[in-house]
Structures are given as C-alpha cells and as structure tokens.
Amino acid sequence: MTHEMQHAVTEVTARGLPPSLWRPKLEAAPAPRLLPIAGGRPITVIAPHPDDESLGTGGLLHRLSAAGCTPTVVIVTDGGAGYPGIGPTQAHELIRTRRRETWGAIRELCHQGAQPIFFDIPDGTVTEHEDELTEQISAVLPPDGLVLAPWPDDPHPDHQAVGRASRLATAHADHELWQYPIWMRHSIQPDDPRVDDAELTVVCLSTAERQAKRRAVEAHVSQIRSPFPGFGPVLPDHVLELFADGLEPFFIPRTP
Ligand SMILES: [Zn+2]
Numbered sequence: 001m002t003h004e005m006q007h008a009v010t011e012v013t014a015r016g017l018p019p020s021l022w023r024p025k026l027e028a029a030p031a032p033r034l035l036p037i038a039g040g041r042p043i044t045v046i047a048p049h050p051d052d053e054s055l056g057t058g059g060l061l062h063r064l065s066a067a068g069c070t071p072t073v074v075i076v077t078d079g080g081a082g083y084p085g086i087g088p089t090q091a092h093e094l095i096r097t098r099r100r101e102t103w104g105a106i107r108e109l110c111h112q113g114a115q116p117i118f119f120d121i122p123d124g125t126v127t128e129h130e131d132e133l134t135e136q137i138s139a140v141l142p143p144d145g146l147v148l149a150p151w152p153d154d155p156h157p158d159h160q161a162v163g164r165a166s167r168l169a170t171a172h173a174d175h176e177l178w179q180y181p182i183w184m185r186h187s188i189q190p191d192d193p194r195v196d197d198a199e200l201t202v203v204c205l206s207t208a209e210r211q212a213k214r215r216a217v218e219a220h221v222s223q224i225r226s227p228f229p230g231f232g233p234v235l236p237d238h239v240l241e242l243f244a245d246g247l248e249p250f251f252i253p254r255t256p
Contacts, residue, residue: 016186016187016238016239016242017186017187017189019185019238019241019242021185021189021190022184022185022190023245023247024190025190025197026200026202026247026249027202027247029200029201029202029249030201030202031201031202031203031204032178032201032202032203032252041145041176042069042072042142042144042145043061043064043069043071043072043145043148044071044072044073044074044140044141044142044145044146044147044148045057045071045072045074045148045149046074046076046137046147046148046149046150046162047073047074047075047076047162048076048126048150048156048158048159048162049075049076049077049082049123049158050075050098050099050102050105050220051079051098051101051105051217051220051235052150052159052182053075053105053106053109053116053216054109054213054216054217054219054220055182055217055243056148056182056248057148057180058105058109058212058217058243058248059205059209059210059212059213059246059248060203060205060209060248060250061073061109061110062109062110062209062212062213062216063205063206063209065109065111065112065114066111068112069112070112070113070114071110071114072114072115072140073106073110073115073116073117074116074119075102075116075118075119076119076121076126076133077119077120077121077122077124077125077126077158078095078118078120078121078122078123079094079099079123080092080094080122081122081123081124082094082098082123082223082234083226083228083231083234085231086231090228093227094222094227097221097222098222098223101219101220101221101223102116102118102220103116105216105217105219105220107219108215108219109212109213109216117140119133119136121133123158124157124158126157126158126161126162127157127158127161129161130161130164130165133161133165134168135169137165137166137169138169141169141175143173143175144173144174144175145175146175146178147166147170147175147176147177147178148178148179148180149162149166149177149179150162150166150179150180151163151180151181152164152167152179153188153194153195154181154182154183154184155183155184155187156182156183159182159183166179167179177253178201178251178252179252179253180250180251181249181251184249185242186239186242196251198254199251199252199253199254200250200251201250201251201252202247202249202250203247203248203249203250204247204248205246205247205248206246209246210244210246213243213248214244217240217243220235224240
C-alpha cells in the first residue's frame, strides 16, 4: 500500500464531520430528473470497492429495481486493503468474504437477478491502472445508459481514479453520468470549492428504500464488524450514520 493510500485510509476512518452538517444543503438540493429511468434505459453502477454500491446508490438501486430495471453493478477493486497491516492469507480471505457479501447486498437491493461484475484490481492501486480501467468500463457500458459512478473529488484516491475513468469512458457516447460521493460528508465542508452547487441533486428515499439500503450496507459484515483481532471496523457507527438519513446525493455534470 502506498503512503498516500495509507494516509487516505487513516483519514477516512477518523471521526470526521458531524452527520448533521450537510443536512441543510442536501435538503435544499433539487431531486434529479428521473425521466430517463421511466424510459427503460440501462443502468450501470461503477463501485470502487465492495460496499460503495450500497453506501452511495443503494436506495436509488432499490427504487430502480422496483421499477423493473436490472442494474449492472461493477466492483472495480478486490477490497483486499480494507484492513492495512493484515497478512497476505488474511487479505485473500477478506477478498473472498467481500465478494460473497457483495452478492448478498445486491440481493437486498435488486430483485430482478442483477449480477455483479468484479474487475479485481488490487484495492488501493486504481491510480496505477486508470487507462486499462477506462477501457474496461467502456467495454461493459451498454449504449445510451445511465451510469452511476464515483464523484472524482471524493477524498479517497481509488474513488477519484474510478471517477475520472468513468467520466472518460462515458464522454464519447450518449451516456448520462451521475456521480455519487462517499467520503464527502465525512471530511469535506459544504462550502468547499470542490462542491459545485449547480451540479448537486439529492434522491430522497422512502422508508422502504432506506430499510433496503440499510440491509444492503449491513450485508457487508466484514466492514461493520472487524474480522481481525486488533483492528477496528472500516465502517464504524459514526460513519454509517452519514448514510442512514435517507438523503442520497448525486452530482450531475453539466454537458460541456
Ligand atoms: Zn470505497
């Protein structure tokens, strides 16, 4: 793991900003226009790690699935660096566990038999694989679809790299790109210049959608309860709280 990555992991698991800080801005943001979904366009989620699909887009995925869509969920990395410092055998075990947990999470969100696609790039190294990742994403995107991808300004380097690759992969076809933040509410202030208010939209989840999202997040058991003695969980309660209020933000870039 690179020093930059180690720093990012330490930073994102620190206590972070209070969960209420972003609420006024998110509650005032408009809802995204959902017309393309009613038109039956294909939906693809690009998730840097196993769990980002649930944390970032879980409620929306449940809504789309209930409307008859079968989203494709791409998991970019193998998730093996969730607990920096564990040995290679434990990391291998963690990768297998997280793959199984991803299937469980997607079952909670999508009732139409959606299947994840695993690219298996080593966790924490996406910046080293950005060009090939852009090609891999281009290859799996159906034409004229809605793509849910990470916000490229997210504080996590893997999220930034997947966000950039997704943006490039969607630039030359008739795709619609919605970018979801994960660690923004944890460590970026609402008035930060990286936050473009004109691009910010928020999906307000129903009770059923919130519950489905919670079940999907909880399917990632290895992130909520550390499987390794001496290590705290990657997603402690104060982090989970950031994703539990039924507000799912998406930045929708204006077409250049
Ligand atoms: Zn992630």
